[in-house]
Amino acid sequence: MSDGSGAPSSAGPKSAYFLAHQDEEVERRTLAVLVDNEPGVLARVVGLFSGRGYNIDSLTVAEVDESSHQSRITIVTQGTPHILEQIEAQLLRLVPVGEVVDITKSKRGIERELALIKVAEKGEKRVEALRIAQIFRANVIDTTNESFIFELTGASDKISQFVELMRPLGLVEVSRTGVLSIKRGKEKG
Amino acid sequence: MTVKTRKKTETRLMTGAEMVIEALREQGVDVLFGYPGGAVLPIYDALHSAPELQHVLVRHEQGAGHAAEGYARSTGKCGVALVTSGPGATNMVTPITDAMMDSIPMVVICGQVPTHLIGTDAFQEADTTGITRSCAKHNYLVTDVDQLARTIHEAFHIATSGRPGPVVIDVPKDVQFANGTYVGKDGVHKPTYSPRIQPQPEAIAAAADLITRAKRPVLYTGGGVINSGPRASELLRQLQKETGIPVTSTLMGLGAFPASHKDWLGMVGMHGSFEANNAMHDCDLMLCVGARFDDRVTGRIDAFSPNSKKVHIDIDPSSINKIVRVDVPIVADCAAALDALIAALKLRTGKRPDLKPWKAEIDAWRARRCFAYENSDTVIKPQYAIERLYALTKDRNPYITTEVGQHQMWAAQFFHFDQPNHWMTSGGLGTMGYGLPAAVGVQCAHPDALVIDIAGEASIQMMMQELSTAVQHKLPVKVFILNNEWMGMVRQWQELLHGERYSHSYSQSLPDFVKLAEAMGGHGLRCDDPKELDAKILEMIEIDGPVLFDCRVENTENCLPMIPSGSAHNEMILGQITGNEIGESGRKLV
């Protein structure tokens, strides 16, 4: 036992319970948060993330059941397993939050995103853009002599890949919804 | 609004302001703390014709909040505060945050500008729900008078159930004037909100098994035991009797287990006892009941109790595995979990390990007498002052509140509690200015009790004006100031961490507290001689009215023992501070 008369010893046994593990891998997760659609509920969820220093990579929200005023918020976040566990528990502390579903961990999760992509070029590049769009099954929803707007639905990385391909072909701007999610099978949640 | 009516309840027509009063009445509120202003005038008007509801007019809205907290902590009931919009609401932010950190049930009703003016930067408009969103357990802006009564009932339910906390209700002035339908509290429930109360039987079984095998167990208890109600304290004592396990507690949990018990270890943590901290460090089983592994308790986290199995009972799932990974998490109300644990232990009749060797080790730590100090017969030592205050008042079963600083820690070390709900201190937020208004709230709840705020000369000046509240409402609170002429805790850290450069921590231009008390209509006492201390304390107790006691103590006494930030439980400073205790990384911690 040290009696504290000198400098603190840095020896001493390391606890197996030290939680701020530096070696824990950061993981990416998609969470579906089912909430009562009451004023300020989105601010509560977003405020929780900023206040506690958690990441938000993407966020979508809309009312999904008008009669019971239920909204579904899909959040893509990153953190160590410990942080992710805290995020879930902290979300459930919020009074209007009814349920948090970890879509990524469930294995049965499906994630989709919608993007609108504007490309402006002439000649060869314009033809190439259209050809790639067909491969990706993107729809053309607006066109002028010098531009297209593509509409593309799919997994986020597919959209990112498409955007990269459009970059040398006259990419002007991108608008993405963020990730939506649901689980396969007949059960809810 | 998504509040649903479960069963039909009686409904009546009335104004929003009348609904507020009616809902408070139905919730069993007998006293509220408040301050009027333009945006709550209709509610104050309704209050005018409700003489059975005692309204305590404070001198600053922060005082109303802390008074509501003091009321709540000393009764187990919900505290209620009523304030106006804008500055009234922003003045409440500190007590709301304080109540959130310490899990104190409180409902705050704020006036707001009329709905049609919201968002226009109207006079005394503040975005109260926006400002309090992250510091309250929940909040509401009520824009429809028909939702007002339900909202208030729901607010009380949320404030008092699960892990308790503050709930804010923002009521625009036009909603207070409007006529609507009142609904009773029975009709209200919130489907998304259902805290878990009962423990999981497998977890209880696992915990009971660990107890039957432990050779070096320790009970680490916290404010959750107090919040759970007197039955939890009783069950804790029962569990301890059944098992003989030594008990320590956080600052928040003092009183849940009697300090006079032979197995009481004293408080744990930064200024806790040597025996408590060493027992936490060296135990093989830690039973955490309603505590949350706060950094003031754990010290250096990677050296925290390295060889123990840990059981954690907490009603808030987010507290579990937040700071320290535990082996057996039990999400439940403390009383329910303790009850189940006692029952499970009764079934396990096998012979348990003898705790005598463990207790002998603890006795050796006790023998270090970590709270020993060098007394003086010329100056009053702060520790001595608290010792005498305790000795001379304990038979009256006093309620103690504190401010924040060294005096708070000395109070925790030298005042002893045998019952729950008698110790009110700002633990999580550490709010200077808490103690006097909290004492006002306690005294309202217990008019005949002895209520003492143990204060520092710096802290007391933060909410000094509430002495006037005490005078007006004939609340005979005693403020016992350990006047060391320094922000002592700041001075101590500067001595320890900043090369004795005492930057702005001297309490200059101090008022004459005796004259100040008299000017405010209270009584003033002063003592600077240890030989006169007892007589003066007795004089203070006998005075029928608020007293400010200016107890002049040793100016530069340090509060020891201490685990410096970033150090482990077994690296306590016991004797003198040398200035070399804290490493570079520790210096960056708070």
Ligand SMILES: Cc1ncc(C[n+]2csc(CCOP(=O)(O)OP(=O)(O)O)c2C)c(N)n1
């Ligand atoms: C509102 C607030 N401001 C600042 C602090 C930081 N602080 C902690 S203790 C302390 C000094 C308290 O001095 P005093 O009340 O005289 O108590 P002492 O430590 O001397 O017993 C200060 C400034 C705080 N806890 N609360």
Ligand SMILES: [Mg+2]
């Ligand atoms: Mg002081």
